Amino acid sequence: MFTDRYDWLLVQLDEVGEAVGKIAAALLDIEVDQEQLLPLDQQTDALLETAFDHARMxxxxxxxxxxxxxxxxxxxAYAQLLAQKSRLLHQLGRAEASHALACRALALHLEAADQETxxxxxxxxxxxxxxxxxPPLQLGARHQQLLDNLDGSR
Known part of the structure; x- marks a missing residue:
């Protein structure tokens, strides 16, 4: 039972890694047309939904x-995918949505760091x-404290 869940998690992480790689490759290609990014945007939305139930999260x-x-x-993995999706939205000219996803990605990275042993x-x-x-991302009190704790543990 536990190994089934672990295998499922590994498959999800592989899918996220592939998606992040595609986004990064597309964003690093300076000649990329916005029309070429739209299918990647849709694929990322689908992956966020199937792998992480993004609408509920x-x-x-x-x-x-x-x-x-x-x-x-x-x-x-979820935070990394959100961060890359944020970069993609920025390239597509959707600055407000990009900023919101980046804030969420940072908060999730800090929560993951807090859980990590x-x-x-x-x-x-x-x-x-x-x-x-x-512009800089704004952190709430909890996430600022997690960031301070993380900086103190380095």
Missing amino acids: ALVDARTAASILRPPARVR DPDKIDHAGIEALLDRD
Whole structure:
């Protein structure tokens, strides 16, 4: 029973990794036309929905979503996909939606870091990339505290 769930999680993480790779490759290609990004946008939406039940996760706060999505690796995968989706939306000229997804991705990264028992598995690079956005992402009190705790543990 447990191995079935673990295998399912590995398949999901592979799918997320492939999607993140496609988004990154498309965004790194400077000659990419916005029309070429639209199918990727739709594929990402479908993956978010099938792998993470995104519509329902969007209804709850990041802490609750992280508790539902456990283990931390799955929360990180969701946060990484949201961060890449945010970059994609930015390229498509949807700045407000991009900013909202980036905020959510950062909150989920911090929640995953709080759940993680192995400090080496925390996605510091993903968190740093989201913190370097312009305009800066606003954190609530809980997530600012998690970030401060994370900085203190380094």
